[in-house]
Amino acid sequence: MGADFNPADEAERLREQLAEQDDAELPEEGVIExxxxxxxxxxxxxxxxARRSVFREYGDENDESTPGTGGGGSxxxxxxxxxxxxxxxTLEVQLAQLWDSTHDSIRQSGLIGDDTGRxxxxxxxxxxxxxxxxxxxxxxxxxxxxxxQGRLSVNFNSSTVIEQIDEDIEAHEETEELYGAMVAVxxxxxxxxxxxxxxxxxxxxxxxxxxxGAVDGGEHDLRIKAVLDDGNDVQEVIFNREAxxxxxxxxxxxxxxxxxxALDPTVVEQKVRDELVGKYYTVEGPKAGRxxxxxxxxxxxxxxxxxxxGLLDRARTESETEPAEADD
Amino acid sequence: MSSSYQRQTAVRAFAQEFNDATYSFxxxxxxxxxxxxLLPTGQRMNRGFFVGTLTxxxxxxxxxxxxxxxxxxxxxxxxxxxxxxxxxxxxxxREVETPAFVSVVGKPRTxxxxxxxxxxxxxxxSITEVDVDVKTNWVVETAARTLDxxxxxxxxxxxxxxxASDAPRDVxxxxxxxxxxxxxxxxxxxxxxxxxxxxxxx
Numbered sequence: 001m002g003a004d005f006n007p008a009d010e011a012e013r014l015r016e017q018l019a020e021q022d023d024a025e026l027p028e029e030g031v032i033e034x035x036x037x038x039x040x041x042x043x044x045x046x047x048x049x050a051r052r053s054v055f056r057e058y059g060d061e062n063d064e065s066t067p068g069t070g071g072g073g074s075x076x077x078x079x080x081x082x083x084x085x086x087x088x089x090t091l092e093v094q095l096a097q098l099w100d101s102t103h104d105s106i107r108q109s110g111l112i113g114d115d116t117g118r119x120x121x122x123x124x125x126x127x128x129x130x131x132x133x134x135x136x137x138x139x140x141x142x143x144x145x146x147x148x149q150g151r152l153s154v155n156f157n158s159s160t161v162i163e164q165i166d167e168d169i170e171a172h173e174e175t176e177e178l179y180g181a182m183v184a185v186x187x188x189x190x191x192x193x194x195x196x197x198x199x200x201x202x203x204x205x206x207x208x209x210x211x212x213g214a215v216d217g218g219e220h221d222l223r224i225k226a227v228l229d230d231g232n233d234v235q236e237v238i239f240n241r242e243a244x245x246x247x248x249x250x251x252x253x254x255x256x257x258x259x260x261x262a263l264d265p266t267v268v269e270q271k272v273r274d275e276l277v278g279k280y281y282t283v284e285g286p287k288a289g290r291x292x293x294x295x296x297x298x299x300x301x302x303x304x305x306x307x308x309x310g311l312l313d314r315a316r317t318e319s320e321t322e323p324a325e326a327d328d
Numbered sequence: 329m330s331s332s333y334q335r336q337t338a339v340r341a342f343a344q345e346f347n348d349a350t351y352s353f354x355x356x357x358x359x360x361x362x363x364x365x366l367l368p369t370g371q372r373m374n375r376g377f378f379v380g381t382l383t384x385x386x387x388x389x390x391x392x393x394x395x396x397x398x399x400x401x402x403x404x405x406x407x408x409x410x411x412x413x414x415x416x417x418x419x420x421x422r423e424v425e426t427p428a429f430v431s432v433v434g435k436p437r438t439x440x441x442x443x444x445x446x447x448x449x450x451x452x453x454s455i456t457e458v459d460v461d462v463k464t465n466w467v468v469e470t471a472a473r474t475l476d477x478x479x480x481x482x483x484x485x486x487x488x489x490x491x492a493s494d495a496p497r498d499v500x501x502x503x504x505x506x507x508x509x510x511x512x513x514x515x516x517x518x519x520x521x522x523x524x525x526x527x528x529x530x
Contacts (some may be wrong), residue, residue, distance in 0.1 A: 183433045184335075184453070227335060229337060229338045230469075231337065231338065231340040231469060231473045233337060234335045234336075234338075273454070277433065278430075278432070278455070278456030279431065279456065279458055279462055280462060280465050302527070302528060303464070303465065303468045303528060304528065304529070308468065308521060308525060311468065311471045311472060311517070311521045312518060312521050314479075315515075315517040315518040316518070317514045
């Protein structure tokens with residue numbers, strides 16, 4: 001996209017390129033332009049992918065070349081070898097994370113990774129590829145690298161061949177480490193219920209799912225949404241059930257019991273708040289949106305003497321730090 | 329709370345400087361606009377994180393309970409007041425046995441005393457009993473943050489420079505509103521850090 005996208009110009013250029021192909025069926029005037037417009041402006045499809053889409057629609061089916069690439073020549077690479085757009089690559093990766101589809105033209109998107117890193121992938125609806133499963137490992141031949149707003153990604157297209165492999169590939173996880181005082185435990189922490197509808201795990205509020213409305217039942221879960229603050233920045237963090245059971249001295253069954261006895265599920269949240277707020281913690285985990293998902297946590301250790309001496313030095317006033325030789 | 333809501337950082341300050349922060353301001357007239365106390369070292373504070381020893385608690389309310397707690401650090405006393413709108417903090421002050429190390433997350437509130445002086449107190453969001461390590465960490469962290477501020481504002485506090493309007497806004501305001509020497513805050517930090525030296529492992 002960007003300011004320099006002029007659908008009429010792009011359409012004209014594509015028309016010329018299509019005209020060079022022997023078996024291409026040229027659409028009527030304006031059709032290409034409209035299609036580009038819809039893809040780029042209505043669906044936020046990157047221009048490069050929009051061009052490809054038009055080419056596949058109207059171009060010679062046997063001609064694998066697409067604008068901006070030489071076609072063929074896909075080499076197997078590691079994720080961190082991907083440094084430029086418009087390269088044909090073959091990867092062996094784990095599907096680390098699937099994202100909710102943001103528009104109709106995308107079949108699947110998310111993160112794939114190997115032991116060198118992670119990268120976004122997009123599988124377009126039009127390419128009609130098989131649906132991939134989170135956690136599984138795949139060999140992906142003939143994907144094309146892309147760049148959008150400075151971030152690299154990998155696009156699967158109709159010539160991409162995907163095969164699930166037995167080898168267990170672990171997607172490298174980029175984690176952040178930080179410390180801070182826990183200054184708040186937010187509402188919606190402790191014992192929660194998740195929507196029981198297929199594939200939906202949203203948290204229910206008064207028995208209502210934000211997506212499905214009032215639902216029966218729901219699956220109990222534990223989590224903590226909290227705020228760490230080091231005096232310079234605030235960072236929201238989430239403890240999942242495992243991390244919550246680790247930092248608290250109760251598990252999910254205990255929590256259900258507590259809630260039943262009190263006839264009030266928020267007693268669990270209050271217990272979490274009483275235990276955690278006002279103390280220092282270190283946490284480590286991957287960043288997801290504005291949250292850090294806590295994998296590891298600990299109590300902040302004491303500072304060492306070197307740090308303390310450094311502060312005492314810094315605190316000295318100007319008059320105290322004047323050179324001593326003046327006395328000689 | 330909308331997703332665009334940006335939570336205010338909990339600023340760190342020792343009791344001596346906190347009690348000097350008698351100037352408060354808002355950025356707009358709206359009732360929802362956050363209220364800030366201005367620290368003399370040039371930092372606005374809408375929320376703070378404080379640690380010290382709770383030495384005394386007392387119900388000072390007339391009709392409804394209104395609990396006052398004295399939280400002492402190496403440089404002075406934080407005054408904490410909790411009433412019916414801070415039920416958890418109020419309950420804590422009512423039930424806790426003093427002395428105890430406590431951490432307090434809360435908002436600064438300035439008020440005028442009967443004698444016409446401006447005082448600064450904390451309206452707590454939470455009060456938690458903690459161990460001595462939390463206090464030690466807080467003192468060292470607060471010393472570092474305070475020295476950062478002192479070093480920044482000293483850059484702008486030069487004799488003969490009567491206009492610091494190029495300085496960061498909070499620094500400019502602090503130089504305007506207060507008549508403090510920063511050496512006294514350096515001494516304050518020095519004292520505070522010395523007070524925890526014995527708690528640091530060799």
